[in-house]
Amino acid sequence: MTAPTATGRLTSAVAPAAADILFDRHLRPPADPVAAELWPTSDVDRAHVVMLTEQGIVRRETAAALLAGIDALRADDFAPLRHRPAPRGRYLAYEGYLVETLGERTGGVLHSGRSRNDLNATVLRLQLRRPYDRLLTETDALGRALTTQGHRRHTVVMPAYTHHQPAIPTTYGHYLAGVAAALVRDLDQLEHAGRELDENPLGAGAAGGTTLPVAPGRTTELLGFTAPLGNSLHAVASRDLVLRLLSACSVLGVLLTRTAHDLQSWTSAENPLLRLPDDLVGSSSMMPQKRNPFLLENIQGKAAAAIGALTAATTAMSTARFTNAIAVGTEAIAPLWPALEATTDAVLLLRLIVEGAQPDDGLMRRRATEGHTAATALAERLVVAGVPFRTAHHEVGDISRIALTAGRPFDEVAAERLAGHPPEVLAALDPASIVSAATAGGGPGPASVLAALQDTTDRLDALRTRAADRRARWQAAGEALTDAVSAVTNRP
Known part of the structure; x- marks a missing residue:
């Protein structure tokens, strides 16, 4: 029986972490704006009131009542404020609630020395x-x-x-x-x-x-x-x-x-x-x-x-x-x-x-081989053999053109055209051998890659x-x- 998550061509559902981002997140309720603002605000308030107390700006008894009022709101996830009008912003509604419930002499000190x-x-x-x-x-x-x-x-x-x-x-x-x-x-x-x-x-x-x-x-x-x-x-x-x-x-x-x-x-x-x-x-x-x-x-x-x-x-x-x-x-x-x-x-x-x-x-x-990616390395070998780079560049480009036109392997044509050069010029022209030798300049040689990693x-x-x-x-x-x-x- 075909699994419900299969499509015929595909045999499994999208990975859960991806599905959560792409399909499921929009189904969740939106973020709670009250909690998003008032939890960090109340953290700041608690630190501010403690500091005001330690600095002698607010009496300890007043601070204790104010902190208790803030903590009570936090314990109730700010439920009393969730349907309270906030015509001048949620923070002033929150501060106003503390003034109403604790009295102005307690709730009113919260904003001392602060904007x-x-x-x-x-x-x-x-x-x-x-x-x-x-x-x-x-x-x-x-x-x-x-x-x-x-x-x-x-x-x-x-x-x-x-x-x-x-x-x-x-x-x-x-x-x-x-x-x-x-x-x-x-x-x-x-x-x-x-x-x-x-x-x-x-x-x-x-x-x-x-x-x-x-x-x-x-x-x-x-x-x-x-x-x-x-x-x-x-x-x-x-x-x-x-x-x-x-x-x-x-x-x-x-x-x-x-x-x-x-x-x-x-x-x-x-x-x-x-x-x-x-x-x-x-x-x-x-x-x-x-x-x-x-x-x-x-x-x-x-x-x-x-x-x-x-x-x-x-x-x-x-x-x-x-x-x-x-x-x-x-x-x-x-x-x-x-x-x-x-x-x-x-x-x-x-x-x-x-x-x-x-x-x-x-x-x-195969793509590396068919794409004649060995051409640059071959030109550089000719440079080592004493050929000026631009001359080598033209010669190897001609080899690539002939190989593509004739539908022949690049290294086979190179062996014919460069037969008079030292054997090391034509040795190991496969892409893997060239990769192994490409260690300078942060190239793909194994030691170079592992060092970069x-x-x-x-x-x-x-x-x-x-x-x-x-x-x-x-x-x-x-x-x-x-x-x-x-x-x-x-x-x-």
Whole structure:
């Protein structure tokens, strides 16, 4: 009996991770906007109130009642606020609720020494932590897949292509190592762009700080930042973090798209150098014979999202003066979230393709042979034998033309035309032998490829360590904040 997931031509369903992105996600309920805003906001509030208490700005009894009120809302997942009118924004409705339930002398101290400007800048950084960390994690996983497959395939000979034509002999592993080397640089730029996540804007107020003796260093500790921002205007006027992240995603997206283009060409019926398993291709609703590598098209579409988002965010920010502005703090940020998700999805889909693609070793080698990819190496051997390169270039080009016209093997014609040269000129003209000798300049020789893969792995390891340290700092700060709140409220 045919399985329900089969189509006749295909014998399995689309891989679950891909199906989740492409088919299932839109069926889920939309993200909870109340939770998305108020959970990080209340984290900032808890740290702010603890700091105000420790600085002697708020009495401990008042702070204890206020923190208890905030924690009660958190325990109830902000249920009292979910249907509360918010004519001037959700935060003011939240603060208003605390004033109503706790009294003005308690709830009214929450915003001491603070503005929505520095609060929003801080909340943005907290909201970005999870999607940013997921993007880095998935990009690291793609890098590991590329290096793993690069090791496995570093002797699988194929043509390198320029202008869509066979050019020189290389290996599939050399190609994957090249993509991995570019990817780890893009990951490094993502990590660098995200360093602004660790800078704390609290204390900046509306734009000019505050006359209250706040301690930004303390909220920095409690929220898992590494340092407070040193200029209050910069803290609220700039969202360059958004632009840098979108810029880094755009560069990464270009690499993903270019790689997908290559793989799309190599999985075509006309040049099937790679075969994808049934769970990474689609069928046609009308044409029974089709095996469509449609995930590669999804990668191309999703990887381009950040470019549009960067254009929108940059345009929005460029209209604003250098101070707090809606265009900067609201409008320019709106395209960020879908762009981060789309980029992450594109990375994940490409990883599935890299892990699942099976090269046709024999066809790859045959394409390298039939494409006369040994021609450049033959010209270089003539140079070693004393022939000027341009003369050698013309002679070997003539050999290639004759071989193609006569339908004869390239090395056979070369042996006839170059019979008077030393035997080493014509020895081992097969693509595999040429690949083995191509070690200079980072070529596809085995030792060269393995060295490049090791370098990429070392870079990935260093970036993974930094990411783990960052997550550990965020977690430790969350625990420290809970302890600090308990100390103020006298709860164990």
